[in-house]
Amino acid sequence: MTTPSGIPAQTIAQAAEATARLLRSVEEMTPEQVLQPSVLPGWTRGHVLSHISRNADALCNLLRGARTSQPIPMYPSPEARDRGIEDGARRPPADQLADLRASGLRFTAACEAMPPEAWSIPVPHRLGPFPAFGVPYKRVSEVEYHHVDLGLDYTPAHWPTEFVTRELASLTERLRDASDLPPLLLHDSDTDTGYRLGSYGVESGSAQAPEPLRLSGPAGALVAWLSGRADGSSLGVPAADLPALPPLG
Secondary structure (H helix, E strand, O other), rough: OOOOOOOOOHHHHHHHHHHHHHHHHHHHHOOHHHEEEEOOOOOOOHHHHHHHHHHHHHHHHHHHHHHOOOOOOOOHHHHHHHHHHHOOOOOOOHHHHHHHHHHHHHHHHHOOOOHHHHHHOOOOOOOOOOOOOHHHHHHHHHHHHHHHHHHHHHOHHHOHHHHHHHHHHHHHOOOOOOOOOOOEEEEEEOOOOOEEEEEOOOOOOOOOOOOOOEEOOOOHHHHHHHOOOOOOOOOOOOOHHHOOOOOOO
């Protein structure tokens, strides 16, 4: 959300709040926990923490590009991104914490340095360019999702309502006509809202579209499943019967 001046003040504040919650979790981590597997396949918790820090700096690059009207990519290359994550993955909790705190402050400073008119300038992204005012929310989603990926005490149940509401709208819109999904009807029990996802195309010679799979649960549980942070077993259908979802990208 932007103010009349074009500054996304609300999401800048949300990014700082999400980072503060993450820092509290990392303060309690032991050296052994950093080296243990995260929820993400192939990544330890240290990999996740290193990635969150480097993501802050990468988003600073986008803001600097918008501020100077010279498009700057998040990372010089995919290899540089992977190397930055790997190089910091085995650091002890104190070093991870210091990096997370410092990179978070750099991101906040980059937001504060943006002239109001620069927020409307498109920035490059591998999924397609978008206006710079979307960068702070990119940071919110990065921190909220990966905080859960640490596999500690922070779960989808701890996500702020504003985040869940926005993500549910985004994810259901993204999957609304997904041709690689069977027809689904999602019911948000918090607001009694329905969402139709997947392919409802009628096959040749068929009299009607296939019966959709009906899933129901609170918004947070729906977002957890749609984002790959839960198996969906709380949505009224056995997890084994649920379709595979495409990655967030």
